[in-house]
């Protein structure tokens with residue numbers, strides 16, 4: 001690596017774009033590690049966001065004690081914040097204080113805008129072009145770090161007539177450095193996001209008249225400005241280092257935020273209101289959700305919305321104006337909530353008017369003001385006709401081309417001439433939010449796919465910078481030149497991030513998180529919603545596993561460590577964690593009696609599943625005597641097709657009731673009667689009792705069709721796990737016996753073979769509830785070793801699989817039984833059987849049956865219901 005300083009050359013180890021908090025810390029780390037580095041910054045000072053956003057009232061909305069660097073512990077005593085939420089000038093002063101203390105400005109080239117960059121595959125270098133003359137016109141570097149900010153490119157206001165106005169025009173995102181005096185002026189503010197909400201009360205105090213143009217009202221809570229309360233500083237003062245460490249593993253980068261496990265719908269109205277009132281009085285973004293489900297459950301969220309609507313109506317005198325200020329088109333928290341000082345009461349002032357753009361949209365900005373369409377209602381211009389308003393100044397508080405604007409706008413061309421704007425045409429694709437395929441050695445700080453704007457960004461910035469710095473150090477130590485994510489790793493990271501977002505209400509809003517504020521921008525959820533701590537764990541694990549999901553290359557060749565860092569679906573992973581935290585004894589360590597009691601107790605605690613038309617308990621004739629069954633009938637006129645269903649439980653556990661939610665779900669989805677059979681269990685009734693009972697049950701149902709109100713010629717079988725084994729075996733027995741006719745078999749995670757040597761036993765044998773040890777226990781109870789290869793125990797071993805009913809086979813990625821299920825599907829296909837084989841990604845042996853507990857397996861059950869409909873020739877509902 002070069003020892004020379006960047007002043008003497010245009011070749012450096014690292015080019016960093018942006019001198020906000022991210023670029024400053026990145027520069028510091030590079031210098032400390034002995035890399036030559038230069039920062040290129042469009043502005044003429046450090047601070048980024050806090051350099052540009054100098055509008056009146058600009059402040060942070062994370063307590064400043066938390067929104068502070070942790071990498072220099074001396075700052076804890078050298079700098080003291082004067083308020084809970086410091087003002088922009090104070091935060092900018094802090095940025096300058098740090099830059100001066102660490103002599104950072106020496107390596108920052110101000111007033112230097114990066115215009116483009118391209119990757120040179122031969123030289124393994126980036127060439128970065130700027131608008132500067134001389135040697136900084138272009139800079140060559142091995143590593144290219146975009147510290148360009150998520151909210152640094154003000155959106156070009158998409159308002160008709162933009163550019164015509166001949167008076168003063170301001171944008172909150174690039175405010176004049178010497179301030180603006182609105183005294184005596186007629187001012188328009190367009191936009192009511194955080195920037196509008198912060199600036200409107202102050203502009204209203206100065207201006208002769210203020211007109212606020214609102215498209216979407218936002219939720220805002222009082223910031224309660226003033227010094228921070230002593231009680232909020234207890235942990236920090238006690239041990240600043242521990243406090244910062246806690247922030248790093250927290251959910252949003254703010255430490256000691258209690259995480260509730262209580263639903264907003266499970267408490268009394270008084271309790272709920274008291275909790276919301278406390279949030280209102282506290283005024284901290286990180287502590288606004290006193291309940292577990294405000295972010296995921298619309299009904300729960302409505303309770304918070306109602307509370308906040310009540311607050312707005314309590315402050316705003318004119319009920320019609322209050323109505324307009326109440327957000328109704330998005331759930332609380334799905335757009336970033338604002339913290340304000342006197343925002344709502346500003347609308348009680350005589351010199352303030354609110355224009356609702358939903359009823360009276362802007363027709364055009366004119367040379368002298370703004371024309372709006374006419375409409376009736378509060379804030380409207382009056383029925384019919386349009387209204388022209390004259391202004392001295394227009395303030396655009398219309399937001400940013402967030403998260404991707406600055407990176408894409410820097411015109412980056414990667415390997416094989418691929419431009420980033422083309423690569424991201426359908427939405428940004430990143431691995432960990434840090435890097436993207438096709439652009440080696442290009443790093444993003446708080447990029448799309450990282451927690452970024454959903455967190456205290458100071459914490460996220462530091463984590464990214466640390467990760468990048470350590471990666472560069474690793475490459476240098478191992479004499480490697482380049483690092484780039486693999487396609488698979490990137491695709492699955494994006495999917496993982498989307499999977500989490502889809503478990504929440506976040507994607508339901510037209511927010512800038514979704515890119516919805518910029519016309520034409522792809523609609524994808526941009527930040528990673530899994531939390532700061534979980535994200536950090538993933539990044540660390542990637543490194544621990546030898547840069548999993550990356551290709552690292554150097555003179556000695558390249559190493560592709562392809563793989564997926566978070567392959568288990570997020571809700572499934574959360575459930576596994578809860579179970580692990582419970583520290584339960586392994587089932588196989590229990591007696592059979594205790595294991596059955598445990599399963600029955602667990603079943604008591606689960607949601608019941610959907611309502612069906614009718615549930616009837618009965619008794620049918622098995623191979624060795626009577627067997628109990630439970631029949632689930634759809635809520636529609638019969639007779640219906642029928643499915644004989646066999647529950648899971650390793651031939652040892654379970655009953656006709658034990659898969660109750662799944663049976664209800666299948667009944668509703670398939671429109672068929674489900675008859676769940678309590679076949680005999682081991683060890684009391686060992687092999688082949690279950691197999692014999694399965695076939696006997698099928699015959700009994702076929703022969704009692706009229707009595708049951710089902711169609712004898714529309715009979716299918718289904719089963720989960722050991723029940724899948726019983727169902728598969730019943731099909732073979734029916735084929736060999738010449739009946740009854742079975743129109744299809746639905747096998748969910750079936751046990752098809754006694755062979756434990758397939759890879760899935762190795763890969764998934766521990767940690768996913770059904771373990772290899774438990775499967776061993778089941779087989780030992782069920783079947784003598786010398787009987788296990790009998791096709792009645794291991795149906796895959798049948799002499800022929802030809803002539804069996806068409807099948808749907810579901811296997812799950814994290815199931816020890818995955819490979820034997822896959823093998824059975826393949827063997828059926830080879831035998832000429834029509835098979836629909838669904839390999840459920842990220843699911844486990846038990847997750848599909850977790851009806852109304854997990855959301856991600858719903859698609860699998862829907863496919864199962866549709867498969868049953870297909871067996872019966874019934875159309876699938878739209």
Ligand code: FAD
Pocket residue numbers: 017018019020021022023040041042043047048049050051053058059060061062067112113114115147148149150151152195406409410445446455456457458461
């Ligand atoms: P920035 O501070 O945005 O710095 C990026 C820099 O890159 C800019 O100076 C820009 O000029 C430069 N740049 C970009 N493109 C180029 C180019 N092509 N060439 C040269 N230079 C370029 N986050 C919080 O966590 N808490 C808060 O309370 C909070 N309040 C905020 C308030 C406002 C008004 C805004 C807009 C954002 C706020 N944020 C807040 C988010 C804030 O952006 C981050 O906290 C943080 O300051 C971002 O730092 P950064 O260094 O990553 O990016």
Ligand code: NAP
Pocket residue numbers: 059060061062151157158159172190191192193194195196198213214215216336338339357397398399400453512517
């Ligand atoms: P924003 O949240 O995107 O708000 C922009 C506002 O302008 C919205 O009300 C939007 O309406 C409106 N708008 C956009 N285009 C419009 C158009 N063509 N016509 C009419 N109205 C239009 O932007 P922001 O207020 O600058 O805040 C962005 C983010 O920066 C915040 O969410 C926050 O993360 C950060 N920030 C933080 C603070 C703080 O308190 N610390 C302060 C400022 C910013 P729609 O909602 O209908 O699109």
